[in-house]
Amino acid sequence: MYTTNASRGLPRHRSRHLRERYARWAARALVAALVVGLMWLVVAFHLNGQWMFALLFLVLGTALAVVFTRRSLMSHRYIFPAVAGLGVFVIFPLIYTFGISFSNYSSSNLLSEERVRAQLLSRTYQEEGAAFGFSLHREGELVRLYLEAEGGPTGEGAKRFMSPPLNLANREERRIGVQPADRAPAAEPLAMGEVIAARGALQGLRLVTPEGLELRMSGLRHFAPMLDRYEARDDGSLFDHRDDRVLTPDQQIGFFVTDDGETITPGWPVAVGLDNYTRIFADPDIRGPFLQIFVWTFAFAGLTVLFTLAVGFVLAALLQWDQLRGKAIYRTLLILPYAVPAFISILIFKGMFNQHFGEVNMILDGLFGIRPEWFTAPWLARTMLLVVNTWLGYPYMLLLCMGLIQSIPRDLFEASAVDGGGPLTNLFRITLPLIIRPLTPLLIAAFAFNFNNFVLIALLTGGNPDILGASTPAGTTDLLVSYTYRIAFQDAGQNFGLAAAIATLIFLLVAGLSLLNLRLSRVKV
């Protein structure tokens, strides 16, 4: 075979053609710009404390710079973009997922510790018994805000303040100084309806009294001094002014904890070791559903391969029969399910199996007077999934089998006919044994594909009906992938750590399958 070495090692001359020279400089500038951009991302991620992403882009940027500057790596320039894509969007997620499976990363432990600290420090509370009643008074186009302290002395000694005229169309947050006043303005106060309408603007106001007290809106009738609830202390703990207690950061669980053991949300992600894995196997509320889903996933993938292979094989054997006419038409019609986009045909079946409005139940009702609950009875739902998936998947097997049957020598059938073999003998004694060996790696691939057939489950049943008593969202028709997806994205808890642990287990299974596949198919590189 002809090979080239991509001009490796040859000195590169300054090109005689102006256009080529400009093109080279443009390419260099593009690479340089990309490297600079990636390095900017590295710095930005590093400053945000997300070292995994920083590392990803550091590796990417360095590799880009090295590959496109060294002449000995000329050939690698051609494969760099594709390998980079694979690295960032396939391999990195693998590593990242593996990494977070050892953490408690979830919706309650999402932000970094600094962010959590900042969020807590920005919390405020209202000082008790120091509220001011307020009323709004129109003054031309603008509105004055009049405050009067509640619960204190009334009449002469009461604390009263008045704001300058304000434009309530302005909803920005702003600090306004208020001055002591003797009495309410002469104009009638605005009605409650207008106060409610101006709520957005009022919530943005920070009224500062001459004594330096800051007042914020604390209700539709009140402004009150709001105090910072937490105060950072030198040892890293926070002091809670409202409840007079100390919060210490607990790096074991990733939360601030009070002395009596209460945890304050939000928390931050910390390493929890093998906790997620032990939960899968030890926590009965997770182990039960997990094992059930695990078994169903294997059954689903295995039965799908079996059914699709059976249907596809029989059809292929029929279609290769010389005496049959109109093969091309049959073939085209038979692979239609493969040609229609899956997300459309799955939804068609979802509509057809609908219990009340679906065609399937209308026909069954007309024939036998039954209306099965396809989406609420576990075994019916599973049967439906297998029926639909066989419909979706047999054309692939049909095509594979047709290709392989073509390659069987004709004289074998001739010899069988001479010896009096019927079509069934031919099918099971000649065709099947001859194609099963080359078919095996493809069957394993099909098994792996259906093992992870997320789209079918997500669009048809969504995993429902639910498994009772599960602490994570788990359904009787869920596959491991859709189960993982639901733990990560659907549950209110969004437990990414647990989802990643299950994903890692699936990775191991798939890796085993694909290694087996590679060995069986003996891929030549």
Next chain:
Amino acid sequence: MAMVQPRSIRARRLAAHLALLGFVSLIVFPLLLVISISFREGNFASGSLIPERFSLEHWALAFGIPWERADGSVVQPPFPVLLWLWNSVKVALVSSLLILALATTSAYAFARMRFRGKAPILKGMLIFQMFPAVLSLVALYALFDRLGQLVPWLGINTHGALIVASLGAVALHIWTIKGYFESIDGSLEEAAMVDGASTWQAFRYILLPLSVPILMVVFILAFVMSIMEYPMASVLLVDEHKLTLAVGAQQYLADHNQRWGNFAAAAVLSGLPITVAFLVCQRWIIGGLTAGGVKG
């Protein structure tokens, strides 16, 4: 053909035809049903396969045109189907062009060059391609979430993120194109190189023009796969006007409000072009798909 014929051949042939016809009608029934429903009045499943009361209501709504019923009430289109279709086509077009560019250049290197790490990279790509995209979603979601804070057009709820994320799925196409390149004799390129062409020029001006058919096939394959992509889009896209068709279409079939007729029209409208494209190119597409062993 000089085959020995059994006696009962006619009866058997008839039986085979009957069995095939029966099976085909069972298979095609759902598809015909949907076409029929799209021309039927109302959103219910009753009625025969050939619509008794013909109506273009669902089609008008699928095209985004408000429909005035006989009783004077005007029905507004429930979902922006054309916008979803446009989103799908936009994302699929850009991502399959990018995939084609990446896959072609690397397939060239794998087919024609010798370099360190070639065999492991090729094998590794095959293995990693088998990992389901769904499991990468947590990581990719986190990645695009953070990235979006720095580069807005790559964040959650952008088509940019969806396009970039699709670049991970190039291995299958690399293998397809590589196989084709290896079937082309290298002497033409060799001659060009002898005459002073650089490697890039030999690739660009000699090999690429010869490979247009396989490039078309890979493009269509990548395009169809991108249109049908569901898991990534369902996580990355949020707003209704950003959705792709694969994610949006399921909204027609909410549990208690099944817009069966509207769905049928939208499904035929969007599914038919893809189906026809697939059938027209089936020979090449199937070759590529069966070689890789996976249907996207």
